[in-house]
Amino acid sequence: xxxxxxxxxxxxxxxxxxxxxxxxxxxxxxxxxxxxxxxxxxxxxxxxxxxxxxxxxxxxxxxxxxxxxxxxxxxxxxxxxx
Amino acid sequence: xxxxxxxxxxxxxxxxxxxxxxxxxxxxxxxxxxxxxxxxxxxxxxxxxxxxxxxxxxxxxxxxxxxxxxxxxxxxxxxxxxxxxxxxxxxxxxxxxxxxxxxxxxxxxxxxxxxxxxxxxxxxxxxxxxxxxxxxxxxxxxxxxxxxxxxxxxxxxxxxxxxxxxxxxxxxxxxxxxxxxxxxxxxxxxxxxxxxxxxxxxxxxxxxxxxxxxxxxxxxxxxxxxxxxxxxxxxxxxxxxxxxxxxxxxxxxxxxxxxxxxxxxxxxxxxxxxxxxxxxxxxxxxxxxxxxxxxxxxxxxxxxxxxxxxxxxxxxxxxxxxxxxxxxxxxxxxxxxxxxxxxxxxxxxxxxxxxxxxxxxxxxxxxxxxxxxxxxxxxxxxxxxxxxxxxxxxxxxxxx
Numbered sequence: 001x002x003x004x005x006x007x008x009x010x011x012x013x014x015x016x017x018x019x020x021x022x023x024x025x026x027x028x029x030x031x032x033x034x035x036x037x038x039x040x041x042x043x044x045x046x047x048x049x050x051x052x053x054x055x056x057x058x059x060x061x062x063x064x065x066x067x068x069x070x071x072x073x074x075x076x077x078x079x080x081x082x
Numbered sequence: 083x084x085x086x087x088x089x090x091x092x093x094x095x096x097x098x099x100x101x102x103x104x105x106x107x108x109x110x111x112x113x114x115x116x117x118x119x120x121x122x123x124x125x126x127x128x129x130x131x132x133x134x135x136x137x138x139x140x141x142x143x144x145x146x147x148x149x150x151x152x153x154x155x156x157x158x159x160x161x162x163x164x165x166x167x168x169x170x171x172x173x174x175x176x177x178x179x180x181x182x183x184x185x186x187x188x189x190x191x192x193x194x195x196x197x198x199x200x201x202x203x204x205x206x207x208x209x210x211x212x213x214x215x216x217x218x219x220x221x222x223x224x225x226x227x228x229x230x231x232x233x234x235x236x237x238x239x240x241x242x243x244x245x246x247x248x249x250x251x252x253x254x255x256x257x258x259x260x261x262x263x264x265x266x267x268x269x270x271x272x273x274x275x276x277x278x279x280x281x282x283x284x285x286x287x288x289x290x291x292x293x294x295x296x297x298x299x300x301x302x303x304x305x306x307x308x309x310x311x312x313x314x315x316x317x318x319x320x321x322x323x324x325x326x327x328x329x330x331x332x333x334x335x336x337x338x339x340x341x342x343x344x345x346x347x348x349x350x351x352x353x354x355x356x357x358x359x360x361x362x363x364x365x366x367x368x369x370x371x372x373x374x375x376x377x378x379x380x381x382x383x384x385x386x387x388x389x390x391x392x393x394x395x396x397x398x399x400x401x402x403x404x405x406x407x408x409x410x411x412x413x414x415x416x417x418x419x420x421x422x423x424x425x426x427x428x429x430x431x432x433x434x435x436x437x438x439x440x441x442x443x444x445x446x447x448x449x450x451x452x453x454x455x456x457x458x459x460x461x462x463x464x465x466x467x468x469x470x471x472x473x474x475x476x477x478x479x480x481x482x
Contacts, residue, residue: 015250043388046241046253047234053244054211054237058204064248 263393
């Protein structure tokens with residue numbers, strides 16, 4: 001089970017800010033049953049965020065905060081892996 | 083020998099480039115800091131550091147009401163930092179605050195302009211990446227999963243460019259892949275496209291793809307395997323290393339006694355996949371069941387190859403699309419249709435698909451080659467009237 005503090009710490013390590021509510025949501029969802037480890041989760045989350053940045057306007061990208069949408073996309077990626 | 087004539091002291095840019103090379107100024111007593119040679123802004127440089135000289139220049143420019151000739155954002159940022167530091171050393175903070183306020187506006191203007199340009203550059207970069215991906219996959223059928231993986235890596239590459247603008251460090255990504263699929267599902271073709279695309283997008287430094295199989299990696303005596311592997315990993319550095327039928331590495335050597343050279347390759351593969359993960363993309367390819375067993379042979383393999391792309395068997399429609407794409411390449415599409423070739427193709431395909439060794443796109447390629455040979459055979463017949471018959475003779479099917 002992954003703790004929210006660990007996820008925030010991991011994101012800080014990559015200088016990625018994540019919205020508090022988004023982190024809560026993600027942790028609640030992955031905290032049930034067997035799930036990914038912290039490294040896998042972080043990789044998926046950053047990848048999901050990067051994908052959104054790749055699709056949206058550059059000016060918005062420069063804000064660079066991981067949002068709820070990124071977390072939902074991340075969960076979708078994890079589901080695809082199962 | 084540096085003289086006041088060839089050291090550009092007219093603007094701060096020249097001095098910034100000379101930071102850390104103070105010894106070049108040994109022996110000079112003063113320098114003319116302005117372009118007009120009027121001598122009105124002379125400053126003694128003997129015994130002064132470059133930073134102090136820059137500081138004095140900025141103060142002198144401010145006091146004289148002149149515009150400070152700074153080239154760009156980086157320079158203005160450096161100069162403002164130097165002014166801050168030097169003013170603290172000399173206890174001139176109050177005066178420096180006014181100077182920093184004045185030139186700080188200039189710096190902000192530079193920053194805004196610089197950001198605006200960077201956003202335009204990023205927009206161009208992203209558009210180019212999308213175009214390259216569209217173009218790269220335009221001729222392929224049924225490769226949505228592959229495309230998604232390449233788009234992910236392009237997205238990460240772009241994301242890192244954005245982070246660079248934000249002054250953040252890039253986030254490194256392991257690009258190693260496993261490709262699993264039956265024969266002829268396009269693993270090798272896609273690996274070649276990935277190698278080219280990664281390079282065009284800027285993810286890798288080379289477009290080269292080194293394609294190897296077990297025999298290229300395994301030596302015939304002790305020490306030879308390590309040497310061969312090392313040379314191949316070295317050769318592939320910067321590009322893509324494609325190991326076809328990678329599962330065969332896990333098959334023990336039957337004829338070489340007790341030495342398992344395949345295991346040595348796997349051990350080295352695990353090490354290189356980790357050590358060279360940022361500069362090399364390794365793709366392991368093979369058939370689904372065999373690859374699944376192979377990835378379990380070493381506990382380190384799975385974690386170093388986190389992404390698996392499944393190449394599904396092509397359906398009938400996809401195979402027909404591949405057929406027409408191949409016929410178009412050899413300019414036989416019209417002939418083939420005129421000779422009712424499509425019906426023949428469907429019948430042959432239905433038979434071939436029942437075989438366990440069915441080769442998907444490779445089977446289609448063989449079929450097209452047989453059609454081409456038949457076409458050539460018709461043209462070669464003495465009875466063929468080249469002026470009339472060539473375009474109307476049916477392309478008979480071949481047994482494949």
